[in-house]
Amino acid sequence: MGLRFRRSMNLGGGLRLNLSKSGIGISGGGRGARIGTGPRGQRMAVGIPGTGLFYEKRSSHRKTKEKDIKAARQKDKPPSQKEIKLGFIQSLLTPRAEKLFVQGINHVVSNKREEGINTLRESIRENNSLADSYFALALVTIDEKERLECIKKLIHYRKEFNKHFSKYKAVFGALLSVTDHVSLYIYNDDLGLELLSAEVLEEHGFIKEAIELLNNSIYKNEPALRLSLGELYFRNGQYQECIETLQGIENNDMIGTNAIYYKGLAFKEMEMLTAAVETLRKARRRRKNRDPEIIKEIRYALAETLLANNRKREAQKEFERIMTEDSTYRDVAQRIQELKNN
Structure with a gap:
């Protein structure tokens, strides 16, 4: 059975400060109606005193963050990164490692890399299980050895990943x-996390x-x-798996073009030349809208x-098409001359 910690302090005027293992929250209201906010989101409860009947509605911080990430990914645009704000009381009661994480994210967002x-x-030294700090550091460090250690x-x-990002509704990438x-x-x-780790x-x-x-x-x-997985299979010589x-990936964008390209290379390595x-x-x-290099x-x-x-x-026609776009590309000029001589 897990242990739970919760403490509530009366601030007066119907307000209460709620302390728990997951963080700090505040609630207010009177008999029959209360509204509160905490690390897991907002909660509103309305009831009829003495009947046991009530209505409760919760909204999660995580959903807001996930909605923002989904919208950004669909448009393939830079993440909308904003500084994380800590209130005065929240700052006093937030663990040091978590505050360092927040400060680190805010520095990066403010271009203080x-x-x-x-x-x-420093946040990792304070708490070596702070997964969100490892993720952020892996993205911004230029030390390749440090990046690998962060991923491990x-x-x-x-x-523990996304515990603090979700708490503060932070989008970072x-x-x-x-x-x-x-x-x-x-x-x-x-x-x-998976794409970054794999790379x-x-x-x-x-x-x-x-x-x-x-x-x-x-x-x-x-x-x-x-x-990403198909390219890994190809580089590992697992052509059938590639x-x-x-x-089934269609040629609708750069991802599709590259996927079909690697599939063609895999057929070539398997000596299935027609395919x-x-x-x-x-x-x-x-x-x-494709990269000319690919x-x-x-x-x-x-x-x-x-x-x-x-x-x-x-084959000669393909080499000549490359030549019209880039006469210095690889050994194209030599290959064309060899084909003409033969």
């Missing part, structure tokens, strides 16, 4: 490179651990997570695949 990094480090700690203390050509904004939710683990050679993390995700239908993971050609052509079909990479891979399939004339 170094102060933010140092304050977040974050995964270890994952059950940054731009993350998911592949060489796809970057997107991640936020302080479970999907953001950091991959950078340090822990590909199997990154694959396991994403494979156990509840967000396996999210295109961004599927692209194809299965990326199957590779068809898939790579599908990947390069839409060029509007289109050139797709054309180059397509040309090589056509050559492997002894379709030299078609």
Whole structure:
């Protein structure tokens, strides 16, 4: 059985200060009606005295934060980050590690990066299970070793993640490179945690651990997570798993283009050349709002695949299309000359 702590102090005028293990709250009202706010959200209760009948409505801080994150992710825009405000009484009663976390976030939001990094480090020294500080520090530090250690700690203390972000309705995030050509904004939710963790683990050679993390995700239908997982499978030589993971993603945006590109490369590695050609052509079909570099990479891979399939004339055309856009791209000029000589 878990232990609970709760203490209530009468402030007069119908107001009460409520202290509990989860934080501080305040409530007010009289017999039959009360309204209060606390770390878990707002609560309103109205009843008929003496009858036992009452109506209660609760609103959660977490829902507000999650709604903001969802809206930002749909538009793929920078997170709307605001400073966290602590009231006077709240500041007095908030644990030191939590106050340092708040100060660290506020420094980063105010473009005081170094102060933010140092304050977040201090919050972790004060409380080494403060998962939200590990997440924030992993996003802003430029020390790769520190970033990896933050991710390891974050995964270890994952059950504590979002405890303080949710309490303060804070949205915090940054731009993350998911592949060489796809970057997107991640936020302080479970999907953001998993994408960030997978990328950091991959950078340090822990590909199997990154694959396991994403494979156990509840967000396996999210295109961004599927692209990240598919790329991990490809880099680990698991080409069939790569194809299965990326199957069905449409070429509607940069995520779709890259997913189809990796699927085509996987077919090529498996020597399924007809499927590779068809898939790579599908990947390069839409060029509007696409990074020109990924289109050139797709054309180059397509040309090589056509050559492997002894379709030299078609390969030469792809190389020449690259040449018209970038005459210095890789060894395209040399490849064209070789094909002409043969």
